[in-house]
Amino acid sequence: MTEFTSEFRDDLQRLMQWRRDVRRFRTDPVDEALLKECLDTFLLAPSVGLSEPWRVIRVESDQARAAALKNYEAANAEALKGYDGDRAALYANLKLSGMQESPVQLAIYCDDATAKGQGLGAATMPEMRRYSVVGAITQFWLTARSFGLGVGWVSILDPAQLNRDLDVPSEWSLVAYLCVGWPEELSDTPELAKAGWENRDNTLPIQSR
């Protein structure tokens, strides 16, 4: 069947409205079969030249988790220095990662040197491989939320340090560090909006040429 109903489309819109970047997780485990089902949506994602450049590192050991957390804490302390006054106080009070609590943590990489796809579509814009990985993460994120699972994307990290700590091949680029688990609460409002950091726009900026 190739058609979709208006009820499905309404639910798809609702899924996007209730998908959140989650930073507050319960610590109870995520069923492995459920996690696999969500991750398998990577395999349905578009990729430039069908290069499927996504590589997943599951960060599980105490040592790897401690290194990632230390990396985040250092990068976040440095980021705080970029703000002054009330804005700095607001930043310091934000919870920007669930790395202390989330039971599943995934470092998502792009293999920039993959031979798969034979470079098709990536000659003038090689960043397209990394964009393919982002598309796959987006599909994973929506699927996880459809099961009630929360995903948080941590970007406050020194990627070179993380690559060393996780001992990944030099031609891989870090795209995302994902925390996955059951969220403490559900919301249709971004945490940064609730905290007064920034608000969402109501209109998409479109120009014509």
Added chain:
Amino acid sequence: MTEFTSEFRDDLQRLMQWRRDVRRFRTDPVDEALLKECLDTFLLAPSVGLSEPWRVIRVESDQARAAALKNYEAANAEALKGYDGDRAALYANLKLSGMQESPVQLAIYCDDATAKGQGLGAATMPEMRRYSVVGAITQFWLTARSFGLGVGWVSILDPAQLNRDLDVPSEWSLVAYLCVGWPEELSDTPELAKAGWENRDNTLPIQSR
């Protein structure tokens, strides 16, 4: 309502299976209200620091379309030179863009210099803003397909030339050139797989640390 049914999840999986990168379009127009409904899913996408850095250029004039098509044709001819023998013959026969036919064409940019979000989350990985734009495009793509609309992402372009031709601000980065319209046919198999260029993997590469 924050819960989703197993029927919805099955349909979501089916949507991802039937989403295609479309390069063969009918030329009949796309209803403007429908296009707006699909584009408005950008506003539900995650963005780093709530920076919402997406900027959309609708490529409509004959002059802008001709420049974009010429850009693609030059980049594609150059890309062909990177292949030899049977592979070159195969490449030359691929249809890699719907820019001749698709009624709607959108150049999607990232404003790397936006003040929105005050830089949160983008200090160590500034590429995160562009990744936010890719997530929004992915949501648009899935939504469009849920209405039967096809989307094709053209990456065989010289971005610097396109930016000049479309006269965009220097701090904007091209993320995608999208062709949108009604597809000539529906398929659950990528065109590059059908053409024998590359096949999909059945398993996601996961390692532990």
